[in-house]
Amino acid sequence: MVTLKDIAAKAGVSMMTVSRALNGNQNKVSSETAERIRALADEMGYIPNSSARSLAVRSSRIIAVIIRDTDQGNPLMDPYTSYFLGNVVQILEKQNYYIMVHFIRDYSDITFGLRSWNAQGALFLGVFDNEIRQIRQDNQIPLVFTDSYSNVRQMSNVGIDDYKGGCLAAEVLLSHGHRHVAFCGPLSGDTGVIAERLKGFSDTLRKNGCPLSQDQIYNIARIPAEKILDKLLGCAPAPTGLFASSDHIAWQFYNAARKLKVSIPEDLSIVGFDDIAQDQSMILGLTTIRQDIRLKAEQTCGILLRHLDSPKSPSESQILDVELIERESVRFI
Amino acid sequence: MVTLKDIAAKAGVSMMTVSRALNGNQNKVSSETAERIRALADEMGYIPNSSARSLAVRSSRIIAVIIRDTDQGNPLMDPYTSYFLGNVVQILEKQNYYIMVHFIRDYSDITFGLRSWNAQGALFLGVFDNEIRQIRQDNQIPLVFTDSYSNVRQMSNVGIDDYKGGCLAAEVLLSHGHRHVAFCGPLSGDTGVIAERLKGFSDTLRKNGCPLSQDQIYNIARIPAEKILDKLLGCAPAPTGLFASSDHIAWQFYNAARKLKVSIPEDLSIVGFDDIAQDQSMILGLTTIRQDIRLKAEQTCGILLRHLDSPKSPSESQILDVELIERESVRFI
DNA sequence: CTGAAAGCGCTTACAG
DNA sequence: CTGAAAGCGCTTACAG
Numbered sequence: 001m002v003t004l005k006d007i008a009a010k011a012g013v014s015m016m017t018v019s020r021a022l023n024g025n026q027n028k029v030s031s032e033t034a035e036r037i038r039a040l041a042d043e044m045g046y047i048p049n050s051s052a053r054s055l056a057v058r059s060s061r062i063i064a065v066i067i068r069d070t071d072q073g074n075p076l077m078d079p080y081t082s083y084f085l086g087n088v089v090q091i092l093e094k095q096n097y098y099i100m101v102h103f104i105r106d107y108s109d110i111t112f113g114l115r116s117w118n119a120q121g122a123l124f125l126g127v128f129d130n131e132i133r134q135i136r137q138d139n140q141i142p143l144v145f146t147d148s149y150s151n152v153r154q155m156s157n158v159g160i161d162d163y164k165g166g167c168l169a170a171e172v173l174l175s176h177g178h179r180h181v182a183f184c185g186p187l188s189g190d191t192g193v194i195a196e197r198l199k200g201f202s203d204t205l206r207k208n209g210c211p212l213s214q215d216q217i218y219n220i221a222r223i224p225a226e227k228i229l230d231k232l233l234g235c236a237p238a239p240t241g242l243f244a245s246s247d248h249i250a251w252q253f254y255n256a257a258r259k260l261k262v263s264i265p266e267d268l269s270i271v272g273f274d275d276i277a278q279d280q281s282m283i284l285g286l287t288t289i290r291q292d293i294r295l296k297a298e299q300t301c302g303i304l305l306r307h308l309d310s311p312k313s314p315s316e317s318q319i320l321d322v323e324l325i326e327r328e329s330v331r332f333i
Numbered sequence: 334m335v336t337l338k339d340i341a342a343k344a345g346v347s348m349m350t351v352s353r354a355l356n357g358n359q360n361k362v363s364s365e366t367a368e369r370i371r372a373l374a375d376e377m378g379y380i381p382n383s384s385a386r387s388l389a390v391r392s393s394r395i396i397a398v399i400i401r402d403t404d405q406g407n408p409l410m411d412p413y414t415s416y417f418l419g420n421v422v423q424i425l426e427k428q429n430y431y432i433m434v435h436f437i438r439d440y441s442d443i444t445f446g447l448r449s450w451n452a453q454g455a456l457f458l459g460v461f462d463n464e465i466r467q468i469r470q471d472n473q474i475p476l477v478f479t480d481s482y483s484n485v486r487q488m489s490n491v492g493i494d495d496y497k498g499g500c501l502a503a504e505v506l507l508s509h510g511h512r513h514v515a516f517c518g519p520l521s522g523d524t525g526v527i528a529e530r531l532k533g534f535s536d537t538l539r540k541n542g543c544p545l546s547q548d549q550i551y552n553i554a555r556i557p558a559e560k561i562l563d564k565l566l567g568c569a570p571a572p573t574g575l576f577a578s579s580d581h582i583a584w585q586f587y588n589a590a591r592k593l594k595v596s597i598p599e600d601l602s603i604v605g606f607d608d609i610a611q612d613q614s615m616i617l618g619l620t621t622i623r624q625d626i627r628l629k630a631e632q633t634c635g636i637l638l639r640h641l642d643s644p645k646s647p648s649e650s651q652i653l654d655v656e657l658i659e660r661e662s663v664r665f666i
Numbered sequence: 667c668t669g670a671a672a673g674c675g676c677t678t679a680c681a682g
Numbered sequence: 683c684t685g686a687a688a689g690c691g692c693t694t695a696c697a698g
Contacts, residue, residue: 001448003675014685019677030683047448051387052675055690060384069423076419077610079412086409089434090402098450099434101422115334115380117431254617277410284587284617336691347669352693363667385691388674 002046010044011037022048050098054118062098063304064119065089066110068126069103072186072221078248079276080293081125084146087297088123095305107131111138121304124148127192142307144300147193154315156307158300162193165289165322166200169243169271172287172324174208177333178241178269181205182216182232184225184253185245194245197273201243225252229260233268240333241269247276250329251283265331275325285328296320335379343377344370355381383431387451395431396637397452398422399443401459402436405519405554411581412609413626414458417479420630421456428638440464444471454637457481460525475640477633480526487648489640491633495526498622498655499533502576502604505620505657507541510666511574511602514538515549515565517558517586518578527578530606534576558585562593566601573666574602580609583662584616598664608658618661629653 004022008015013033020029021037054060065088067075076082089099097120102113110131114122121142128135129150136143136155144156173181183201185194202212216239218228232239244250250272257264264270275290276282303316337355341348346366353362354370387393398421400408409415422432430453435446443464447455454475461468462483469476469488477489506514516534518527535545549572551561565572577583583605590597597603608623609615636649 001675005675015676016685017683020684023677033683047445049388049451049675050449051384051393051451052690053677054384055382055388055692056675056677058690074416074419074423076409076415076422079415082409082412082415082419083407086407086415089409089436090407093436098446101432101434103422103426112380116383118382118384251615258617282584284591334691338691348692349669350667353668356693366667382691385674386693388676389691389693391674 001049002041002044003049004046007037007041007044007046011040013037022046058118060098060118060120061096062100062117062119063092064100064102064114064117064122066102066104066113066122066124066128068124068128069105070126075103075126078246079282080246080248080274083276083293084125084297087294088301091297091301092304095301107134110135114139114141121308123300123304129192142304142311144304144307146296146300149191149193149196155317156303156315157317158296158303158320159193159318160291160296160320161322162196163200165273165291166197166202166243167204168200168289168322168324169197169273170201170204170208172271172326172330173241173243173269174205174210176241176269176330178239178330179210179333180216180237180239181210181212181241181243182218182239183212183243183245184218184220184228184249186221186249187217187219188221197243197245220249220252224256225249226256226259229253229256229262229268233262239268241271241330243271243273245273247272247274247282247286247288250286250288254283254286265329269330271330283329287327287329288325290323290325292320334382335374335377336382337379340370340374340377340379344373346370355379391451393431393451393453394429395433395450395452396425397433397435397447397450397455399435399437399446399455399457399461401457401461402438408436408459411579412615413579413581413607416609416626417458417630420627421634424630424634425637428634440467443468447472447474454641456633456637462525475637475644477637477640479629479633482524482526482529488650489636489648490650491629491636491653492526492651493624493629493653494655495529496533498606498624499530499535499576500537501533501622501655501657502530502606503534503537503541505604505659505663506574506576506602507538507543509574509602509663511572511663512543512666513549513570513572514543514545514574514576515551515572516545516576516578517551517553517561517582519554519582520550520552521554530576530578553582553585557589558582559589559592562586562589562595562601566595572601574604574663576604576606578606580605580607580615580619580621583619583621587616587619598662602663604663616662620660620662621658623656623658625653 004015004018008018018037021034069075092099104110124145129148132150132152147159148157183198187194205212250270272286272288275288299318306313337348337351341351351370354367425432437443457478462481465483465485480492481490516531520527538545583603605619605621608621632651639646
């Protein structure tokens with residue numbers, strides 16, 4: 001392993017001169033020696049030791065990406081998460097940051113993950129609302145959350161207009177003549193992304209004289225799609241439309257429908273959320289609410305990078321727009 | 334930030350005693366003081382500085398996951414990659430390793446990524462066959478490749494029986510009466526995962542008296558699915574079946590088909606590869622060749638962990654089986 | 667069982 | 683413009 005010392009010895013200068021030359025502290029070292037040293041370093045295949053630098057300068061260039069891990073399988077099974085993560089890695093690597101990925105279950109793992117490597121910043125995917133206060137208190141580094149509905153002040157967050165998304169879902173069903181509809185998502189508590197989508201959905205339905213019945217709200221965290229579908233279609237009157245809180249969940253219903261010989265949209269119309277594949281449709285013909293995941297990743301990283309550059313810069317919150325993408329999973333009644 | 338020194342001061346012992354107590358060097362420190370120190374460390378919220386440890390002990394517990402980046406969008410857009418990565422992260426974190434993700438374009442970035450943080454091992458996703466020799470030479474740490482067809486000796490690799498997969502794809506089409514079929518994948522060179530799938534496919538067809546015509550081999554790296562589909566159906570005689578080299582590509586054809594009002598399987602039968610969602614089907618009703626991605630991740634990590642534990646352990650190569658999953662995307666002719 | 671010294675590879679801060 | 687000293691937080695290796 002080549003170190004500064006080795007280069008210094010070979011160049012006949014001190015380590016400090018090498019360090020300065022390599023770090024481009026330009027006017028602090030004569031350009032000739034600098035050039036000579038750089039060539040030498042290159043030739044010797046020098047690669048700086050990040051641990052040593054991190055120790056000395058207290059700046060690791062490591063960004064932690066913290067993903068909420070659940071019991072419901074691998075987080076990256078939800079294409080939203082994997083696509084978002086992929087974009088984040090690409091963007092941050094371009095800025096010469098290193099990315100450490102952590103799947104987190106308990107709060108305590110967060111601080112450990114951040115501190116032990118002296119992460120300079122962190123991005124959060126998934127719901128951390130109840131812990132945000134604590135996380136910020138324990139980790140005085142730039143943190144950017146996504147999809148948070150926490151009311152903690154001065155936090156950076158990038159979210160989308162979930163409520164509006166719910167409204168759009170209701171509208172498209174209503175405009176197609178649906179009067180009895182259902183909602184399904186991984187519900188937990190009455191705040192957060194899913195709750196907001198439901199709220200927008202429910203409010204719009206009520207305003208239009210078709211209130212969402214309480215027993216047409218299904219929690220997929222507790223019941224598998226197949227059971228829900230079975231139950232739902234057994235109601236009288238049976239809902240003709242379903243708003244799934246994500247494409248991933250809509251997809252589970254497509255699978256369930258296939259098993260139960262239910263056809264979409266003939267027997268049941270479905271509206272999803274995310275529009276993962278963006279240009280194409282992950283589920284063929286799924287009418288869905290699109291969020292711009294690439295843009296979301298860019299904004300999230302943008303905020304983080306700004307804070308990394310100037311730690312005093314004010315916290316930022318952004319709410320991105322959503323959009324109805326009509327395809328063929330909602331039929332006219 | 335709490336350091337060993339702080340704890341030592343508070344406990345009235347030397348740093349070394351603290352270090353030993355915390356690292357569980359049991360019989361090297363009296364159990365009473367050890368207990369006392371551990372309690373103190375806990376109370377003070379001590380988190381070891383991994384950079385410092387890494388520097389001192391030359392062991393970072395960092396595993397680099399190196400993913401081939403291409404111009405064709407985000408690597409994690411292919412659900413295979415994201416699901417595999419997710420499993421790897423889960424498995425390795427459970428063993429107290431840290432995971433750094435690198436999207437790599439050029440060879441030189443690999444060594445930099447590994448060395449600068451003193452990674453203890455690395456996993457490779459995507460094709461690195463031409464660089465394996467160099468990578469191994471430059472990085473004397475455990476490396477496990479996936480899906481490699483390199484003939485470098487003594488390398489660790491976990492792959493699947495791609496050739497057999499191709500055979501199975503041909504067989505299911507043949508058994509359903511298809512005589513004119515096509516292949517599509519991101520072809521490049523005549524070796525590697527895609528080439529093998531094609532070879533198995535082509536060989537089986539030939540053996541059964543239905544040789545695959547050269548102009549029915551389409552390279553999706555150069556032509557979008559829609560164009561291919563258009564071209565394919567314009568042939569005389571037009572193929573009735575298509576083997577797509579991955580579910581992700583099959584999905585692109587489903588989308589293309591939707592646009593062009595081509596129905597599957599009525600107008601064209603399709604066989605995919607991967608069976609991403611495993612228990613469910615990513616693309617509804619897609620007949621496909623399943624590989625066990627979870628198992629693949631486990632084996633890959635297993636080999637890596639074994640080498641991490643005992644550096645001298647021999648290299649391992651594993652080829653996992655594949656299996657035909659029949660659903661409804663292949664019709665009888 | 668416990669500790670003082672030296673070192674991992676780098677940088678900051680001070681001299682010259 | 684260049685260098686010697688000290689330190690980042692930890693561990694290895696040697697004494698006792």
